[in-house]
Amino acid sequence: MRRKLVVGNWKMNGSRAVNGALLSGITAGLDDATGATGATLAVCVPAPYLAQCQAALSGGPVGWGAQDVSAHAGGAYTGEVAAAMLADFACAYVIVGHSERRAYHAESNELVAQKAVAVLAAGMTPIVCVGETLAEREAGQTFAVVAAQLDAVLARLDDTDVARLVLAYEPVWAIGTGKTATPAMAQEVHARLREQLRQNNAAAAATVHILYGGSMKADNAKQLMAEQDIDGGLIGGAALTAADFLAIVHAAN
Numbered sequence: 420m421r422r423k424l425v426v427g428n429w430k431m432n433g434s435r436a437v438n439g440a441l442l443s444g445i446t447a448g449l450d451d452a453t454g455a456t457g458a459t460l461a462v463c464v465p466a467p468y469l470a471q472c473q474a475a476l477s478g479g480p481v482g483w484g485a486q487d488v489s490a491h492a493g494g495a496y497t498g499e500v501a502a503a504m505l506a507d508f509a510c511a512y513v514i515v516g517h518s519e520r521r522a523y524h525a526e527s528n529e530l531v532a533q534k535a536v537a538v539l540a541a542g543m544t545p546i547v548c549v550g551e552t553l554a555e556r557e558a559g560q561t562f563a564v565v566a567a568q569l570d571a572v573l574a575r576l577d578d579t580d581v582a583r584l585v586l587a588y589e590p591v592w593a594i595g596t597g598k599t600a601t602p603a604m605a606q607e608v609h610a611r612l613r614e615q616l617r618q619n620n621a622a623a624a625a626t627v628h629i630l631y632g633g634s635m636k637a638d639n640a641k642q643l644m645a646e647q648d649i650d651g652g653l654i655g656g657a658a659l660t661a662a663d664f665l666a667i668v669h670a671a672n
């Protein structure tokens with residue numbers, strides 16, 4: 420049985436003051452006797468706030484991580500952040516291949532795969548995002564698109580590293596739009612992804628978490644996470660208020 424994993428993706432939101440209130444709201448809600456959770460929790464935050472998260476969350480039930488990473492180990496790459504730097508702030512997770520990075524920064528499947536390798540080499544867990552656009556879904560290309568996105572990553576990893584991945588199925592048309600894949604639609608893709616993993620590495624397929632992301636909210640989280648291959652959520656908008664995030668955390672119990 421895979422323990423549920425709920426990860427907030429703050430995207431490019433926040434400030435020291437706003438983050439402080441959000442983090443204390445989350446931790447206070449979890450401290451509450453009714454807030455006990457059987458899920459693993461984390462927030463992926465803008466890089467400048469990693470130190471703030473480390474200070475606020477160390478020793479507690481909520482892990483932290485980043486939203487992107489350089490594929491390079493270091494050197495003359497102005498503006499980029501190396502995986503070792505993220506590890507220096509005790510990040511547990513790094514999101515790679517988010518659709519906003521793929522769309523606005525032209526990240527290819529191959530670059531995303533290189534980033535996943537960099538994260539693993541630095542001892543952290545990559546959360547590899549895959550997902551189809553609306554046009555791709557309507558053209559019947561959903562499975563082919565996500566399979567190619569996952570294949571590029573699998574091609575670069577040995578069996579041990581495949582077992583260390585987290586995947587997130589995030590249909591692009593559902594991100595930030597209020598449109599959610601139905602549990603059955605999401606499960607269908609998750610099951611395909613797990614089968615693809617199984618063909619690569621049967622042992623890892625049983626343990627790798629596959630999160631759903633795309634307008635997951637308190638009122639749809641429970642049904643989505645009840646599906647056999649949906650092991651948690653990657654949460655954007657609803658991760659920006661403590662009450663909404665906690666409601667999803669509780670739905671994961």
Ligand code: PEP
Nearest residue numbers: 594595632633634655656
């Ligand atoms: C995301 O950005 O990863 C995401 C799932 O966003 P939202 O929950 O706002 O759709």
